[in-house]
Amino acid sequence: MNPDKRKQIFKILARAHGTPSTELNFRSNFELLVAVILSAQATDISVNKATEKLYRIANTPQTILNLGLTGLKQHIRTIGLY
Numbered sequence: 001m002n003p004d005k006r007k008q009i010f011k012i013l014a015r016a017h018g019t020p021s022t023e024l025n026f027r028s029n030f031e032l033l034v035a036v037i038l039s040a041q042a043t044d045i046s047v048n049k050a051t052e053k054l055y056r057i058a059n060t061p062q063t064i065l066n067l068g069l070t071g072l073k074q075h076i077r078t079i080g081l082y
Contacts, residue, residue, distance in 0.1 A: 024048060031059055042079040050079050 054075040
């Protein structure tokens with residue numbers, strides 16, 4: 001798809017949807033990315049409950065990596081993704 005076609009599509013979507021929003025809670029682009037990935041297999045409500053606690057201690061790629069797999073599982077187990 002060429003750049004002009006993409007711009008046309010975005011203009012159409014902007015007119016149709018104005019300012020899109022989400023029910024996911026986030027404070028940074030990284031937190032939004034994590035929430036969107038998790039919400040692909042769960043409800044926004046369950047993701048918000050899990051990420052509320054997760055983001056308090058790990059809200060960057062490095063801090064999530066520092067949790068390790070076991071630590072991360074503890075935070076997302078309530079949404080059944082591990």
